Each structure stands twice: as C-alpha cells, then as structure tokens.
Amino acid sequence: MSQLAMKPNAGFGPAADIERLQIEDFLFHEADLLDRWRLPEWLDLFTETAVYHVPPTDIPAEASPDTNLFYIADDRFRLGERVKRLMKRTAHAEYPHSRTRRLITNVMITDRGADGLGVTCNFAVFRTKDGASVTFFGQAIYRLVIRQGSLLIDNKRIVLDTPGLREQGRLSIIL
Amino acid sequence: MTHNEPLLRSEPSTNTFKVSRQAFIDPSILKRERERIFAACWLYLGHDSEIEKPGDFVTRSVGGRSIIFARDREGKARALLNSCPHRGAQVCRERSGNAKSFQCFYHGWVFGVDGQLRNQPGEDSYGKKFKSDSDSNMHQVPRFESYRGFNFICFDPDVVPLVDYLGNAREYLDLICDQSIEGLTVIGGMQEYAINANWKLLVENSIDGYHAMSTHATYLDYLKGTTGGLANMGLVGVGRDLGGGHAVIEYTAPWGRPVAQHIPMWGEDGKRELAVIRQKLEAQYGSERAERIAIKNRNLLIFPNLIVNDIMALTIRTFYPITESRMHVNAWAAGPREESEWARKYRLFNFLEFLGPGGFATPDDVEALEHCQRGYSTANELRWNDISKGMNREIPAMDDEEQMRAFWRHWNSLISANVTQGAAA
Numbered sequence: 001m002s003q004l005a006m007k008p009n010a011g012f013g014p015a016a017d018i019e020r021l022q023i024e025d026f027l028f029h030e031a032d033l034l035d036r037w038r039l040p041e042w043l044d045l046f047t048e049t050a051v052y053h054v055p056p057t058d059i060p061a062e063a064s065p066d067t068n069l070f071y072i073a074d075d076r077f078r079l080g081e082r083v084k085r086l087m088k089r090t091a092h093a094e095y096p097h098s099r100t101r102r103l104i105t106n107v108m109i110t111d112r113g114a115d116g117l118g119v120t121c122n123f124a125v126f127r128t129k130d131g132a133s134v135t136f137f138g139q140a141i142y143r144l145v146i147r148q149g150s151l152l153i154d155n156k157r158i159v160l161d162t163p164g165l166r167e168q169g170r171l172s173i174i175l
Numbered sequence: 176m177t178h179n180e181p182l183l184r185s186e187p188s189t190n191t192f193k194v195s196r197q198a199f200i201d202p203s204i205l206k207r208e209r210e211r212i213f214a215a216c217w218l219y220l221g222h223d224s225e226i227e228k229p230g231d232f233v234t235r236s237v238g239g240r241s242i243i244f245a246r247d248r249e250g251k252a253r254a255l256l257n258s259c260p261h262r263g264a265q266v267c268r269e270r271s272g273n274a275k276s277f278q279c280f281y282h283g284w285v286f287g288v289d290g291q292l293r294n295q296p297g298e299d300s301y302g303k304k305f306k307s308d309s310d311s312n313m314h315q316v317p318r319f320e321s322y323r324g325f326n327f328i329c330f331d332p333d334v335v336p337l338v339d340y341l342g343n344a345r346e347y348l349d350l351i352c353d354q355s356i357e358g359l360t361v362i363g364g365m366q367e368y369a370i371n372a373n374w375k376l377l378v379e380n381s382i383d384g385y386h387a388m389s390t391h392a393t394y395l396d397y398l399k400g401t402t403g404g405l406a407n408m409g410l411v412g413v414g415r416d417l418g419g420g421h422a423v424i425e426y427t428a429p430w431g432r433p434v435a436q437h438i439p440m441w442g443e444d445g446k447r448e449l450a451v452i453r454q455k456l457e458a459q460y461g462s463e464r465a466e467r468i469a470i471k472n473r474n475l476l477i478f479p480n481l482i483v484n485d486i487m488a489l490t491i492r493t494f495y496p497i498t499e500s501r502m503h504v505n506a507w508a509a510g511p512r513e514e515s516e517w518a519r520k521y522r523l524f525n526f527l528e529f530l531g532p533g534g535f536a537t538p539d540d541v542e543a544l545e546h547c548q549r550g551y552s553t554a555n556e557l558r559w560n561d562i563s564k565g566m567n568r569e570i571p572a573m574d575d576e577e578q579m580r581a582f583w584r585h586w587n588s589l590i591s592a593n594v595t596q597g598a599a600a
Binding site: 054055056057058059063065066067068069070071072073078081082084085088090091092093094130132163164165166167168169170171172 | 270271362363364365366367368369370371390392393396397400401503507508516519520523524526527528531532533535537538539541542543545549
C-alpha cells in the first residue's frame with residue numbers, strides 16, 4: 001500500500017539539500033493518490049496559491065492562460081472545486097470513476113531557489129472507462145516549495161505531446 | 176440497409192416529432208451526408224483575426240479536406256486545397272505560421288501564398304505554357320466568402336452566396352459581432368478533442384436548453400458554491416427556427432458575461448468596467464439593442480455544423496464526422512479586440528469553468544452523447560428519438576426542442592430527397 005512507500009511529508013530542510021530520490025518519492029506518492037482517486041488528500045499536496053495548468057498543444061508550452069485558451073487553468077480555489085466535483089456521482093464524465101495508471105519517469109531537478117525548486121518529469125497516464133482505453137503522455141513541470149518542512153506543489157503544468165485531445169477525447173481526469 | 180421508412184416523423188396533430196435512430200448509426204446515411212451536406216453546404220473555415228498579416232496561414236481539415244487558410248502578399252485571404260497539383264502531396268505540413276511561399280517537399284515545386292506556381296525544378300522539361308496553365312497552380316476551394324470576419328468555404332461551385340445562405344442567422348451573428356466596437360478576435364489556443372458519437376448529437380446538444388439541470392448539476396453546484404458567482408437572472412428565453420436548418424436559443428442566465436452581465440465576484444472594478452462597456456454599446460446601438468447584446472445569451476447553430484455560443488464566454492465550435500459514431504471537435508474562444516487585460520482574463524476563466532474538454536460541464540455533455548450512441552445499439556427495436564418538447568406552445572421556450580426540430584427538418588429535406596444523377600441537393 002502507498003502508506004508503506006510514503007514517508008510523512010515533513011522534515012524537509014532547505015531546497016539545496018533535497019535529493020532527487022526524495023522528489024521521486026513525492027511524485028510517486030502524488031501519482032498513487034490520483035490513481036486511487038484519493039483526490040482530497042491529493043489536494044493537500046498543493047499550496048494555497050497553487051495553480052494547475054494544461055495548455056493547448058498548438059501554442060508554446062509556456063503560454064499564459066490570461067491571454068490564451070487552455071484546456072485547464074485552475075487557481076487553487078477552482079482546483080478544490082474540481083476535486084469536489086469529481087468526487088460526486090453527478091460528475092457524469094467520471095462516474096463510475098475511470099481506472100487510471102500513471103508512469104512517472106526521467107525526474108529532473110531543473111533549478112533550486114531559496115524556498116523551492118523546479119522539477120520536470122515525463123509521464124504516461126493510461127485511462128480506462130466503459131471498455132475503452134486511452135493514453136495521455138507528455139511532460140509535467142512543477143514548482144515545488146517547502147512550507148513548515150513539508151514539500152508542496154505551488155505550480156503544476158502538464159504539457160501534452162499529443163495533438164490536442166484527438167485520441168483521448170476529453171480531459172475529465174486530473175493529470 | 177434500405178430506408179423504406181422515413182427518417183423523420185412530424186405529427187402536429189399529436190404534437191409529436193420523431194427522428195429515426197438510423198440517422199445516427201447507418202453508414203449509408205453518413206455517405207449521403209458527405210455528398211449532400213459536407214460537399215454542398217457552406218462550412219466554417221476560420222476567422223479573419225487568425226491570419227492578420229500577409230503571409231499568415233493556418234492549415235485545418237474542413238469537411239474532411241485538408242485546407243490552407245492564408246493571407247497572400249497582397250493582403251487577400253485565400254482558401255487553398257492543401258494538395259500539390261503535381262502528384263498530390265500535402266504542400267503545407269505546418270499547423271500555422273507566416274510564409275513567403277509554400278514548397279512541396281516531394282519534387283520541390285514552389286507556390287506563392289496565393290497558390291500561383293512560382294517555379295519547379297526542371298522547368299525546361301515542361302511545355303512553354305505549363306506555368307501559365309491554372310491547373311499548375313495550387314487549387315482554390317471552389318467557393319470562399321466571408322461575413323463579418325467569419326470565413327466560409329463550399330465545395331459546390333453553384334451554391335447560393337454566403338450572405339443568402341446565412342439568411343435569418345445573420346441577425347444573431349450581427350448581435351454577436353456587435354458586442355465589439357472594434358471587431359472580434361479569436362484568442363490564441365485551440366481546443367481539439369473528439370467524441371465517440373454521431374456528429375448530429377453535438378448539434379442537438381449545443382443548442383439544448385433542456386439538459387442543464389440534470390447533465391450540469393455539478394456546474395450549477397459550483398456556481399452556487401462560489402461567492403458572488405451568480406447574477407439574479409433566471410434561465411428564461413426562446414428557441415427559434417431561423418430557416419435553412421439554422422436555429423438559435425436566446426435567453427437570460429445567471430452566469431456572468433464579460434459583455435456585459437456583472438456578477439458580484441468581479442468586484443467594484445469589474446462593475447465599473449462592465450458599466451463602461453454598456454455605455455459604449457448604448458451609444459452605438461441604442462439602449463434596447465445594447466441590452467439585448469449585453470444580457471441575452473445566444474446558442475446559434477449555422478447549418479450544418481457551426482456553433483457560435485455567446486454565453487459565459489464566446490466560443491466558436493465546429494465538428495466533423497470521422498465515422499458514423501465518432502467526431503472531431505475544434506473550439507476557439509473569441510472576444511472583443513478592444514477588451515482590457517482584466518476582462519480578457521475573466522473571459523478565459525469563465526470559458527474554462529464551463530466549456531471545453533477539461534471544463535466543469537462539457538465533459539459531462541460528451542459522456543451523455545457517447546452514451547446515446549451506445550444506447551442506439553438497440554435501434555432495431557427502439558427505433559425513434561423524441562424531439563417533441565414544446566410543440567404544444569405557440570412560442571417554444573429555450574428549454575424546448577423547436578431549435579432542434581429546425582435542424583432536423585432541413586437535414587431531412589437534404590438527406591431524404593430523391594436525388595438523381597448524384598447531384599447535390
């Protein structure tokens with residue numbers, strides 16, 4: 001079970017001291033919570049100012065959601081609402097819940113600042129619902145910060161490699 | 176399969192209207208749609224603002240054909256068939272950009288952005304007049320016309336002019352365009368997704384005011400849960416048949432509109448900004464029309480497959496059948512050119528709350544349509560869809576189904592007509 005794998009999210013020192021393996025543990029734990037649909041716990045991994053962005057694939061990956069149409073551009077409030085929605089039976093697109101399986105690889109620390117660090121990883125997310133399976137793949141770009149010794153996500157951006165969502169149809173799960 | 180029984184049954188004496196489920200599952204009907212609708216009707220290509228500068232181009236699939244939408248060096252908009260006149264390769268393989276010319280990489284033929292052949296390797300192996308023969312150029316789409324910045328193409332050279340084709344739908348396109356004094360612009364970023372359902376299910380769904388309470392329960396919960404996310408406005412309005420298969424619902428709604436219905440969440444700054452927008456609209460169009468532009472929502476269908484929904488944001492959406500049970504969907508956001516940064520940001524925030532494949536509402540629509548398609552596995556036994564709602568009313572409401580009947584009546588007139596010689600209806 002995931003509890004075995006995951007040490008308590010506490011006791012993190014300065015960003016300069018964090019090792020890649022600790023980041024991997026964190027990202028594997030995040031993926032595990034999503035695969036188990038433990039979304040309220042997943043939400044606890046985010047800061048109060050966090051954003052979660054999925055840009056479209058016909059514009060540069062670093063584009064701003066203030067001036068471009070994204071697939072998802074949630075601030076922390078709306079991310080919380082997304083979680084609430086997905087936990088309801090009336091979120092028809094995800095009822096019954098689809099099954100998902102995430103592979104997280106090629107984890108890299110891209111920069112270290114005073115209170116946080118940039119991380120990228122490659123991902124593949126397999127989703128099955130109603131007898132049909134699709135795959136999302138691309139790169140996840142994180143800004144992680146340390147707050148009271150806990151590692152938290154302040155920014156998560158999913159950059160899809162596929163041409164839009166032509167193959168997957170829609171993005172009703174969280175990537 | 177043969178169709179001895181009709182595809183549509185309209186019985187005004189009993190106020191019933193039925194559509195055969197074969198319309199959603201029979202490949203021979205899709206074949207007829209390709210011939211009589213997608214090869215014969217005006218189809219949306221793109222918006223002026225997507226190709227503003229000379230040399231700007233985008234490539235996209237329209238009616239199953241690869242098309243280049245470009246502005247040539249003289250500033251004229253062009254719609255070119257994206258296939259080399261030589262041996263057929265797609266000439267432009269990029270999605271968008273700015274080009275001085277297009278070069279086919281197969282044999283190296285070079286064309287101007289206007290489609291004219293400029294040169295080809297080994298010119299001296301061709302006849303003297305080869306280059307001046309129009310067949311040597313990239314081919315223009317047979318018909319290409321625009322209305323207020325919306326560009327359409329048609330593969331039937333004999334189609335009626337676009338302005339006549341749009342007919343009564345122009346009134347609503349005008350209302351939508353008039354929300355901007357300087358003109359609408361398509362905002363960067365395009366949503367491209369797919370639905371495992373017949374394309375006509377999305378036609379119905381895009382103008383369906385009846386499903387909101389059940390399909391979109393979580394979206395309405397969300398609005399209620401936000402602080403100041405709702406205006407004191409009911410979902411009230413009408414559904415109209417505009418003729419020619421075009422249809423609209425026009426109504427008030429409780430969500431905020433960037434042009435221009437304030438919600439408390441947008442604060443005093445937002446209130447002031449929306450008041451200025453209203454004043455400008457009133458100065459330009461008078462108070463009655465300004466009110467209609469600002470407060471009323473419009474879900475507009477332009478036959479067969481262009482949706483312009485002027486709701487909590489403005490979206491342009493078009494979609495095409497890939498098979499009888501799968502479609503590709505393209506969606507854009509548009510807004511006034513003169514819009515402030517603040518308003519643009521809220522427009523996009525609003526858009527994503529409801530719309531698109533990652534929104535709080537559209538994915539549930541998609542699920543519904545896919546489950547309709549699955550339900551049609553029983554079409555041999557359960558043969559008819561019911562589209563009767565509101566037939567007993569003199570003025571059908573926005574949550575009735577008159578606007579869908581408008582689509583189906585026209586669709587049926589094209590698809591069920593006996594056509595000889597294979598001519599398009």
